[in-house]
Amino acid sequence: MTLLILAAGLGSRYGGLKQIDPVTDKGEFIIDFSVYDAIVSGFDKIVFVINKENLDLFRETIGQRFEDKVQVEYAFQSIDDLPQGYSVPTGRTKPWGTAQALLAARNVISEPFAVINADDFYGRSAYGMLAEHLSKARSKQYCMVGYILKNTLTENGQIYLAWHYAKGRGC
Numbered sequence: 001m002t003l004l005i006l007a008a009g010l011g012s013r014y015g016g017l018k019q020i021d022p023v024t025d026k027g028e029f030i031i032d033f034s035v036y037d038a039i040v041s042g043f044d045k046i047v048f049v050i051n052k053e054n055l056d057l058f059r060e061t062i063g064q065r066f067e068d069k070v071q072v073e074y075a076f077q078s079i080d081d082l083p084q085g086y087s088v089p090t091g092r093t094k095p096w097g098t099a100q101a102l103l104a105a106r107n108v109i110s111e112p113f114a115v116i117n118a119d120d121f122y123g124r125s126a127y128g129m130l131a132e133h134l135s136k137a138r139s140k141q142y143c144m145v146g147y148i149l150k151n152t153l154t155e156n157g158q159i160y161l162a163w164h165y166a167k168g169r170g171c
Contacts, residue, residue: 001134002045002109003038003127005031006101007058007118008077020061031118034127035066041127042135045071047108048118049101052076075105112137115144 023030035046046066050058055074063072077095080088081104095101102115114130116122126145133143 001043001131002047002111002113003035003043003130004047004049004102004105004109004113004115005034005118006098006115007031007048007062008051008054008095008101008104020058029062030121031062032065034116034118034120034122035070037122037124037127038130039066039070040124041131043070043114043127043131045073045111047073047075047105047113049075049077049104051095052078073108075108077101077104113142115142 020029022028038046048058048063055076059074063074066072077100079092079095081100082088082096083103112134114127114134122145130143130145137143
């Protein structure tokens with residue numbers, strides 16, 4: 001089973017590549033926990049979607065940690081990798097987002113797969129459910145972990161959400 005990890009985010013609001021920013025005293029990244037939980041749950045291939053210019057940095061900090069445990073591949077999200085008939089508007093410099101990141105992996109995935117974001121923590125039970133689903137899946141099937149927003153917010157997040165609803169802005 002394959003886990004597709006979307007890790008091409010530029011981190012412009014964050015101020016850097018949060019995918020490779022340690023979250024523990026031991027220098028571990030959120031992605032370390034995700035890949036570990038996925039491997040324990042039965043995933044045997046990891047595909048990272050990244051920006052090509054970050055390949056060496058990403059491979060050195062993250063990819064090499066797993067290459068002796070599972071098959072590791074890379075797909076590159078590029079602003080000009082678009083379906084036939086589409087073109088990049090003048091002045092656009094940022095990649096297109098999730099759908100285009102998935103498109104970037106089309107040449108390295110031909111089996112059932114699951115999709116996660118590199119900078120989100122899902123917990124081992126999510127990977128267990130994904131693995132169970134994918135073990136029964138036919139080819140060309142996929143799944144994605146999803147959560148109800150209000151169940152993922154901190155106390156401060158709930159206040160922010162309530163403020164937005166009170167102002168009629170929705171979420």
